[in-house]
Amino acid sequence: MEKLWSPWRSKYIDSFKPGAVKEKGCLFCRELNEDNDEKNFIVHRSERSIIMMNLFPYNSGHLMVVPKQHASTFNELEEETCVECMRNMKLAMNIITDAIHPHGFNVGANIGRIAGAGIEDHIHFHIVPRWTGDSNFMPIINDVKVISEAMEDTYKKLMASLQKCLNEMNC
Numbered sequence: 001m002e003k004l005w006s007p008w009r010s011k012y013i014d015s016f017k018p019g020a021v022k023e024k025g026c027l028f029c030r031e032l033n034e035d036n037d038e039k040n041f042i043v044h045r046s047e048r049s050i051i052m053m054n055l056f057p058y059n060s061g062h063l064m065v066v067p068k069q070h071a072s073t074f075n076e077l078e079e080e081t082c083v084e085c086m087r088n089m090k091l092a093m094n095i096i097t098d099a100i101h102p103h104g105f106n107v108g109a110n111i112g113r114i115a116g117a118g119i120e121d122h123i124h125f126h127i128v129p130r131w132t133g134d135s136n137f138m139p140i141i142n143d144v145k146v147i148s149e150a151m152e153d154t155y156k157k158l159m160a161s162l163q164k165c166l167n168e169m170n171c
């Protein structure tokens, strides 16, 4: 697997350095409880989990499935929540496929800071679309403004595919 180099993530990595100002509490729990899904780039809410865009994406259309339960390990997650997370990962892939036609995906979770988890207290699953040659062209978009405009664009595209994919999956 070729690694993606996403320079705009340096802003995110800086927020973990000593002395960085941190907002209190869990970011996911905060956004789950907020009533502003568009601002928080939340694509879909179901009973036990949500699908949202990653604010510091590795690639265009990078989605995450986040359980509503604040838990750091698989063992702590309720069984039905695990099942629903998997269903939402399938839905997220279908939405991405319908909206932006990737050639492949990286799917998974980073458990623990050493494995690269940014938010290690609240388990979440990454769905990263991949295109042939993307590790070559992504560094060109090294501009936070371009990234955020691109994210709003992608959010609209994903939302336009949501209902169709929900219907197809009968959920």
Ligand SMILES: [Zn+2]
Binding pocket: 026, 027, 028, 029, 030, 069, 070, 071, 121, 122
């Ligand atoms: Zn949380």
